[in-house]
Amino acid sequence: MITKTITDFDIRQTADSGQCFRLNERQDGSYALVAGGRYLEISQRGGEITFSCTGTEFETLWRSYFDLDTDYAGMKESVDPADDYMRTAISFGGGIRILRQELWETLVTFIISQQNNIPRIKKCVESLCAQFGERRENYRGEPYYTFPSPSVLGRLPDEALDSIHLGYRSKYILKTARMVEEGAVDLSAIQKLKYEEAKAELMKCYGVGVKVAECVCLFALHHIDAFPVDTHIRKVILTHYPSGFPLNRYRGFAGVLQQYAFYYDVHGAG
DNA sequence: TGACAGGTACATG
DNA sequence: CATGTACCTGTC
Numbered sequence: 001m002i003t004k005t006i007t008d009f010d011i012r013q014t015a016d017s018g019q020c021f022r023l024n025e026r027q028d029g030s031y032a033l034v035a036g037g038r039y040l041e042i043s044q045r046g047g048e049i050t051f052s053c054t055g056t057e058f059e060t061l062w063r064s065y066f067d068l069d070t071d072y073a074g075m076k077e078s079v080d081p082a083d084d085y086m087r088t089a090i091s092f093g094g095g096i097r098i099l100r101q102e103l104w105e106t107l108v109t110f111i112i113s114q115q116n117n118i119p120r121i122k123k124c125v126e127s128l129c130a131q132f133g134e135r136r137e138n139y140r141g142e143p144y145y146t147f148p149s150p151s152v153l154g155r156l157p158d159e160a161l162d163s164i165h166l167g168y169r170s171k172y173i174l175k176t177a178r179m180v181e182e183g184a185v186d187l188s189a190i191q192k193l194k195y196e197e198a199k200a201e202l203m204k205c206y207g208v209g210v211k212v213a214e215c216v217c218l219f220a221l222h223h224i225d226a227f228p229v230d231t232h233i234r235k236v237i238l239t240h241y242p243s244g245f246p247l248n249r250y251r252g253f254a255g256v257l258q259q260y261a262f263y264y265d266v267h268g269a270g
Numbered sequence: 271t272g273a274c275a276g277g278t279a280c281a282t283g
Numbered sequence: 284c285a286t287g288t289a290c291c292t293g294t295c
Contacts, residue, residue: 018276110276111277111278113275113276113277114275114276114277114278115274115275115276115277115278115290115291115292116275116276116277116291116292116293117274117275117276117293117294118275118276119293119294120275120292120293120294121275121276123293124292165291165292165293166291166292167290167291167292168278168289168290168291168292169290169291170291172278172279206278206279207277207278207279208278209277209278209279210277210278211276211277211278212276212277212278215276228276229276230276230277231274231275231276231277232276233276262276266276272295273294273295274293274294274295275292275293275294277290278289278290279288279289279290280287280288280289281286281287281288281289282285282286282287282288283284283285283286283287
C-alpha cells in the first residue's frame with residue numbers, strides 16, 4: 001500500500017473515459033485494474049490516492065501508466081478562455097489522465113470497440129482474457145487473467161473466438177494477431193515511430209482503420225496530438241464547433257481535449 | 271421491431 | 284477519390 005497526493009487526477013473519471021476496458025469499480029468504491037500482467041487496486045479520497053502496491057512497483061510501473069509526470073494543469077490553462085464548451089468539459093472531467101497502456105492490448109481492445117458499446121466491450125475483453133490469458137492470483141487470493149499475447153492469439157484456428165461473441169471482429173483480431181506473429185507488423189518498431197508513421201503502420205493491420213489507429217496512438221503510444229473522431233466527437237464538433245475543431249490552436253495536446261469532450265458528451269448532463 | 275453502439279473492408283461511380 | 288453497403292451481437 002502506498003498513498004500519494006496527486007492533482008488533476010480522478011480515478012472514476014479516468015475509468016469511465018472509455019480509453020481503458022479493464023479498470024473497473026469495485027463494491028466498496030475503489031477501482032481494480034489488470035495491466036502489464038499485474039493487478040492493482042486504487043482508491044481515492046480527494047487528492048489522496050492509495051495504490052495497493054509497493055513503493056517500488058508504483059515508481060517502476062504505475063507512475064508512468066497513469067501518466068503522473070505530465071503537466072495536465074498547464075494544458076488545461078492553455079485552453080482558449082472563449083472556448084466555452086471545452087471549459088465546461090474540463091470542469092466536468094478535468095481529472096482524466098491519458099493512460100500509457102500496452103500496445104498489443106490497446107490494439108485488440110479497440111478493434112473490439114468498433115460498432116460496440118462499452119459494457120459489451122468490457123465483457124468481450126474479460127472473456128478473451130479468461131479463455132486465453134494467463135491465470136494469476138491477486139493479493140486477496142482471487143484469480144485474475146492477463147491479456148493474451150500475440151503468439152497465443154495468432155496460433156488460434158479461425159473458430160477459436162466463437163465463444164467470445166465478437167461477431168465480425170473475430171477475423172480482424174485473428175488476422176492482426178497472425179500479422180504480428182509473422183512479423184508483417186512489428187509492434188516494438190511502432191513504439192519508436194512518430195505519430196503519423198505509427199498510425200500508418202497500425203493501419204496495415206486487418207480491421208484497423210483511421211479511428212482505431214488514432215485511439216491506439218493516443219492511449220498506448222501517448223501521441224497526445226492524435227485526435228480520434230468517433231460518433232460522439234463528430235456530434236460534439238457538429239453542435240459546438242460548426243466551423244471545425246480548432247486543431248491548429250490545440251496542436252500538441254488535442255487528444256487530451258478530445259478525451260474531456262468525449263467524457264462530457266457521454267456522461268455530462270446536456 | 272428496428273436502430274444503435276467510440277468502424278472497417280470492399281465494391282462501385 | 285468520394286460515396287454506399289454489409290457486417291456480429293446485445294440491448295432498449
